[in-house]
Amino acid sequence: MPSSVPSKAREVARAAVVADITAEARRQLARDGAAALSLRSVARELGMVSSGIYRYVASRDELLTLLIVDAYDQLGGTLERALEWAGDQPRIRWRIVAGALRTWARDHPYDYALVYGSPVPGYAAPDDTIGPAVRVYRALADPIRQADGNPRPEGPLAELGLARTDGAMRDVLGDWMQLFGMVSFELFGHTKGVIEDHAAFYADRVDALADHLGL
């Protein structure tokens, strides 16, 4: 019978290698996009024989899941850090968190595309990705939560700490989707010849949305 408490040292080493794999995969994702990501090239770059990587990752799909979770965490963490120094005016906090979203997306276009672009064909995201995804929405909800005076949350989005009525919740969701719509249009190149100054356009819309959200 195997010992139920695995070796600490092996556990640590293992986690380190998984982290290396994820980091290298992310690097390749940033260079070539999700479709081109291959286990073989990750292994190669890590100086490992191609089959060795199967000690750590069960399949290509599992590596993609790792990357998706990682991307959500990076983005969520970035938004949270941005909010730390944002003062206590809801409108300012909204500007800052929305701006941080756009900046992160521009800095990590393939990570953004991986999670908010078209799904990788044949890949179905497991439920492990839901938690990290919510982290992003929680950050976006922060200014609204604050404007509402942190009421006791109920309803479908209670985990976000929001307590608006159904109608007001639809407003919030629609406004968030506009945010992602704008970022996607900019990143995916749908504004050629229409919008010249993306930063200005985005800032202008973010303020309009702040009005709409009552911030």
Added chain:
Amino acid sequence: MPSSVPSKAREVARAAVVADITAEARRQLARDGAAALSLRSVARELGMVSSGIYRYVASRDELLTLLIVDAYDQLGGTLERALEWAGDQPRIRWRIVAGALRTWARDHPYDYALVYGSPVPGYAAPDDTIGPAVRVYRALADPIRQADGNPRPEGPLAELGLARTDGAMRDVLGDWMQLFGMVSFELFGHTKGVIEDHAAFYADRVDALADHLGL
């Protein structure tokens, strides 16, 4: 010296084969997504030897361009046809064209993803795709044009027939991006556990946008 007027019969036959290729490619796109699209499998399905397809398409990228143009045209045409029977109230026309956008996207998810999702890595859309893309925006602009009483258009979006001021134009663009944001979120599965009735949510938001646009 070759004749400058090519044979009519050959020209017709050629166009028919190109249409066959596009149709088969679209079918495969609908089944497996853009990343899995291959010249070989299109040729195979057409009963042609793999190299034969190079008589009609210079490369895989060119086939992708064909598909993108085709998708824009399909969507643009769908929106235009929807508007034909929409009566003359701007608000109704807006509801109909927005609804047709969502319906088309749900019916052709991979076509939608091809043009409004993340770009295919390594592929850069040539300028041939701009014209067909504008056709979609022209249809979305129809209700606004009508509400404005078809004034003489000027400014950056004159080709859409819109004549609003810069600020009002930003409103329009932002609202359109919300539309695409909502459709993308629904199609790409980002609303799990948040929105149950997508049709109702979308209709509700479309009406809110109509108010915002003054329709």
Added chain:
DNA sequence: TGTACATCAGTGAACGCGCGTTCACTGATGTAC
């Protein structure tokens, strides 16, 4: 209308590539007594 020639569609073989995944294996590392 008939013939010589040019054009073009489609063939078949080949090049060189990278991929995901499996499997039997060798050593090194940790564990239990």
Added chain:
DNA sequence: TGTACATCAGTGAACGCGCGTTCACTGATGTAC
């Protein structure tokens, strides 16, 4: 502290696959006189 054993990381070879693209070629189709 020392030894016998179990576990695990990483190897190397292999399977079978499909891809994009090139190239020299055979016939069929159209064109010019």
